[in-house]
Amino acid sequence: MATISYGELAPGYEFPVTTHEMSSSFISSYVKAVESPDDKYAPPLAIAACAMNAMTGAVSFPPGIIHASQEFEFFRLVPIGTTIICHARVIRKLARSTMHMLELELSVFNKNGERIQSGKATLILPVQRANAQ
Amino acid sequence: MLSEICVDKTLSPVVKHITQEKINSYAEASGDFNPIHVDEAFATQTPLGGTIAHGMLILAYASEMMTQSFGRNWNSTGKFSIRFKVPARPGDTITTTGKIDSVEDKESTPSVNCSIECHNQKGETIIMGGATVKLSPQKRMSNA
Numbered sequence: 001m002a003t004i005s006y007g008e009l010a011p012g013y014e015f016p017v018t019t020h021e022m023s024s025s026f027i028s029s030y031v032k033a034v035e036s037p038d039d040k041y042a043p044p045l046a047i048a049a050c051a052m053n054a055m056t057g058a059v060s061f062p063p064g065i066i067h068a069s070q071e072f073e074f075f076r077l078v079p080i081g082t083t084i085i086c087h088a089r090v091i092r093k094l095a096r097s098t099m100h101m102l103e104l105e106l107s108v109f110n111k112n113g114e115r116i117q118s119g120k121a122t123l124i125l126p127v128q129r130a131n132a133q
Numbered sequence: 134m135l136s137e138i139c140v141d142k143t144l145s146p147v148v149k150h151i152t153q154e155k156i157n158s159y160a161e162a163s164g165d166f167n168p169i170h171v172d173e174a175f176a177t178q179t180p181l182g183g184t185i186a187h188g189m190l191i192l193a194y195a196s197e198m199m200t201q202s203f204g205r206n207w208n209s210t211g212k213f214s215i216r217f218k219v220p221a222r223p224g225d226t227i228t229t230t231g232k233i234d235s236v237e238d239k240e241s242t243p244s245v246n247c248s249i250e251c252h253n254q255k256g257e258t259i260i261m262g263g264a265t266v267k268l269s270p271q272k273r274m275s276n277a
Contacts, residue, residue: 033162034193045193049163063168067188072213
């Protein structure tokens with residue numbers, strides 16, 4: 001599914017928009033994995049995980065990339081069964097002496113165009129792996 | 134849910150034990166199969182020296198603590214800003230703690246600012262940051 005390499009990513013790049021259904025089977029496996037109680041609404045971090053995947057599925061990230069920081073804001077409850085639409089774009093890409101850093105902006109909407117969630121993620125990567133891409 | 138909202142009130146902690154099986158289970162659920170999380174042979178060759186838990190898995194524990202304290206207000210108005218400091222590894226016991234730092238009254242809607250932290254059994258900080266949640270206007274604040 002990857003359509004772009006890490007080396008090609010540049011500030012302003014918009015990842016392909018993806019849609020995901022917050023199906024009961026997905027939510028069930030998610031809440032089991034994070035050991036949290038069931039609810040009739042999707043956990044906000046389950047939605048966030050999908051938004052992150054909107055990006056990671058589209059890019060051949062070098063193996064070993066890790067999370068440095070994360071911001072999220074939640075705007076509404078999301079009933080199970082809702083289809084979410086995820087947008088992501090590159091805000092910054094920095095190359096430092098020992099690591100590369102990538103800042104991404106995430107936005108999630110429902111089918112009515114209402115904002116569900118927004119966020120920013122900073123990912124870091126050891127420089128030798130970034131350069132290999 | 135918290136019975137009262139006041140500055141310095143601590144949130145009920147959430148304690149979870151990390152295993153490779155749980156990390157694999159999160160990878161399956163989230164679709165994040167980055168080898169740093171699931172491939173021991175790969176991970177041992179990196180500076181991290183072994184597999185680590187997904188940051189989003191640990192953050193889910195922090196979110197659970199917030200939901201436990203603030204109910205659905207958290208799921209519909211919550212805001213997180215956190216830094217991942219040290220990776221969580223298989224075998225770690227992660228304790229997520231939080232405290233109310235301030236309560237603001239914005240347009241008649243109480244807004245609660247909390248500091249949150251996840252640490253392992255050695256006392257190392259895994260996640261550190263802040264969270265804000267808006268409460269229903271009718272929610273009474275003990276310090277109001």
